[in-house]
Amino acid sequence: MIKKYGPGLVVLLFLAGTLSAFYAFDAQEDPFASPRVVSQEPVLVPLPPDEALKTFRLPKGYRLEVVASEPMISEPLALAWDGNARLYVAQMETYMQDVAGSGEREARSRIMLLEDTDNDGKMDKSSVFIDQLVLPRMILCVGREVLVNETDTYDIYAYEDTNGDGKADKKRPVYQSEQKAYGNVEHQRSGLDWNLDNWIYQTVDPVRFRYKKGKLVADTLISGSNGQWGLTHDNYGRLFFCRAAPENVGSGFQINPKYGQLEFADAYNEAEFGAVWPIVKTPDVNGGAGKLRPDSTMAHVTAACGQSIFRGDRLPQSLHGDYLVAEPVARVIRRANVTTRNGKTTLANVYHQDEFIASTDLNFRPVNTYTGPDGCLYIVDMYRGIIQQATWAQPGSYLYGQIMSKGLDKNIKNGRIYRLVYEGIEPGPKPRLLDEPTAALVKYLDHPNGWWRDNAQKELIVRNEKKVVEVLRKKALGQEQGTSPLGRLHALWTLEGLEAVDKALLLPLLTDRDAQLRKAAIWISEPYLQKNDAQVLAKLQTLVADESDDVLVQLRLSLSVATAAQAQKMVAALRARKPSHEMLTGIEESLRKKEEVKKYGYKLMSLAEPVRKSVLEGATIFGTLCATCHGPEGQGTPTQLAPPLIGKFKLIENKEEVIKIMLHGLKGPVDGEKYSEHMPPMGSNSDEWIAAVLNYVRYDLCMRSFPEMNEGYRNWVIVKPEQVQAVREKTTDRREPWTWEELMAAKKNQKK
Structure with missing residues (x-):
């Protein structure tokens, strides 16, 4: 794709029944009418939609239009158009209605159906298509049905309006699971992206779907899924994810997740691409003032989400194929060039220390972007004061103080959908x-x-x-x-x-x-x-x-x-022809890891080979020796021979204390509970043997009690033989089994 143009206007013609004209910038020119200036007086009070438009800074020629706003919509999160360009809006109407997140799981959210009956680009007709939902998070139109997934469930239902009144009157399951979804609202799945390859992808969960005979047939992604909030694809079926939690602007775009995971540290310049450039002071940053520049703007991306590859035909051709991603904490939308060279894809910000779209309104909260049926770009703005979930806004935290001092908790029940247009280019016709x-x-x-x-x-x-x-x-x-x-x-x-x-x-x-x-x-x-x-x-x-x-x-x-x-x-x-080809070499490693996942499971695959070997050896020892008293999976026994190791056994979390137990044993009541057997000392075994048992117990059994823990925690639980040796030397004079009280006292002293 051509990305650089000569001076003046270049008209590109495409044949598709009608002719469409595009205008492109010279890449060497400054596309903004004025330099970036940071406002130290942010807009705090919610503005009417027309006034909010005045707070935006965009490149020359671009303009935002309001497609829909409150009271027609409220807390919009995701969009889907059916084949006739009727717009379905998923609304999380119970999300953070106060700083504590009260009533968040109540079934009061909706899917709205919006229509533009006079073709002026603004929605003028609305109806409640589906009511009484729990934070709907995934939406996809298939034929005349709308597929919807709600928070805290893996189930997906198809809804249909059979009598034309704008309200769904037919509901049927298309995918159901006996498992219950769990986790923070921000950390559950998103997507339902029907890709070029006819698979429907989602984030977070290691599964994709095929639509067959009115049902979604699941296929497991062996190496896991990717991303957090937002999923998109380009013209050739390349998927683009992003991970907001580790402050990742883009991920998963090298190979399809079917084949494994492949990331490159230089897929974008982290120092440059990770930096974000608001035009307003942004004090409500999770992580505190240390995340801010001297001018009080957020320095690094923290909530990248809602990305899209622009694939429309009614904006400048130079935008086509670019990666667009929202940053609701920075109140900006990033635009990046996507380049593939030698099979490897890289991203780069189009603007040096600047952003494609930015606002001085602190209530601008972009969470999703889309290419629309009319060939323009659509932006979903929750337009609210709080964007972070209550977990990160607890009383006493920096973020809580910023929210309350600025009254951000008071702006709720709003929402906007914007359309990005360009001077001289008319939006396209409505499909049927x-x-x-x-x-x-x-x-x-x-x-x-x-x-x-x-x-x-x-x-x-x-x-x-x-x-x-x-x-x-x-x-x-x-x-x-x-x-x-x-x-x-x-x-x-x-x-x-x-x-x-x-x-x-x-x-x-x-x-x-x-x-x-x-x-x-x-x-x-x-x-x-x-x-x-x-x-x-x-x-x-x-x-x-x-x-x-x-x-x-x-x-x-x-x-x-x-x-x-x-x-x-x-x-x-292939190897002989391209021995140093970075993509081919990376694929070999990804495929190798995928095979390890098949053999060991995803959790064990992430470990280095020596540690994985230790965990597997510990599993064998536990099954032959420890399971008799603790239960085959550490769940305990009906006769209470020994403490259960899942959930209740607190000392599993503390390395030194649990090593002491393995070396010298444990007697008496444990955490107030009496058991018929005492833990015998195992100190006659080698340091490697003890580490192996503890690695299985802590990494495999213990992690079932803490599924939300990240990989850093998972690595921390691993016990090394030298750590066993250190405790052994420290307690060499110990002759009696430990008591629970002794260990708890030692644990408290360590904290001091």
Whole structure:
């Protein structure tokens, strides 16, 4: 994609039934009318929508419009359009209604249905589509139904309005799980992103879905999922996640999570890309004043979320393909160029020490961005005082003081949806995909707006009418005049979704002139590779010498599903041809770790090999020696022979005290409870033996009691042999088993 232009205006024409004009900046020019200046007088009181628009700073030519606001909407979080451009808004109406988060789990949230009946870009009709929900967090339109997931459950239901009154009157389950979801509101799943590959992805949980016969069929992602709040994809099916908790602006965009996890420290310059540039003092930062610059602005991203790749056709072409991510604490939206070189993807802020969109209104809380049906960018603004959940705003904390002193807790029940437009470019027409005959949808696979292409593909697959297969085959093979490469790509994946791909289609596409078609054909050939199909393998052999890094990367990933000797020879040939290729080398490591996850499980895979070996040895020892008294999984026994090791046994958390117990034993009541057996001393065993038992107990059994603990805590629980040795030497004169009272007293002294 061209990112630099000469002086003046460049008009780019795209054919999609109508002609669309784009305007592009010279990359060397300052796109802002004035330099960035930090306001030391932030707007605290909620402003009417028209007044709030005046607080924004944008590049020249861009303008925000209010699409919807209170009282039509309240606490909006996520959007989804159906094929006729009717807008569904997920609202978390019980989120942080006071600083304590009172009543947060009450079923009082809703999905609103909004419509623009006069086509002026503003919503003028609304209805409560679904009522009495618990903090709805995921939403996706499929056909005439809306799929919805609520907080604290993995269940997903489809809702439909069958009588046209704007309210759902039909509800059916499309995915159900006996497990109960748990965790902070901020740390549960988001997404339901129907990707180019016809899998529906989400964040946090290691699962993706396939929509089949009206149900969501789950597929486990062995190496885990990615991200926190927000999920998007580009024109070629590359997924983009971000992790707000570790202050990560973007992650997971090197390879599909199906193949494992691959991150590069230099995927963006952390010092530059992690820095954030508000235009207003931002005192309400989790972490305190140390997170602020001398001018009282937030120095580093802390709540990146709601990202999108802009794929519309009604903003400057220079924006197309850029990564947009919201930062609600900084009151900004970041714009980054996405570059793929040698198969590796990197991000870079478009503006030096500046942001694409910023506001001086402290109530501007952007949480999601989208490419809309009209080809413009949409921004969801919760427009509220508090954005952090109550866990991070406890009384006595820095954040609590800022919230209360500035009255941020008083701004609730508002919300805005903005549309970003550009001077001289009219927003596109409204689609009617749901009402068009199936054959008519095929032409939209060539549309310059990615929203139309995605939704045409999805609708064709949901309808599952095989009469369009032949025209789709011709389009995918490039036999239809005027078909674009992206149109061919969508036609191919639509055929995949219709289960209408065969070798007669795939084999010529494996050597197509377009690299992205070759890459997609490799990806789609995996069912044949799993069967070690000789004809497909022979065709793939020619791609070992391909000049496209994207093709080579996908070839290596897809060969991982094949077991044939020929496949292994191709892998070896790739290594020999590109021995220092960073992406290929990284993929080898990711695939290796994925196999370790299969063997050891995700929790053990994250450990270094010596530590993992220790945990596994400890599991064997525990099962043969300790389980008799403590229960096979540390849950205790009905006869109370010994204390349970899950949940109640506090000393598991303290290394030195639990080492003492292993060395010298434990007698008497434990935490006020009497047990029939005493813990015998195990000090005659080696330091390595004792460390192994404790590593299994602490890392595996203990972590079940603390599933919310992060990886840093998980690493901390590991006991090293030298730590056992140190306690052994420290207590060398000990001859009697310890008592609970002695250990608790020692623990208190350590804290002092």
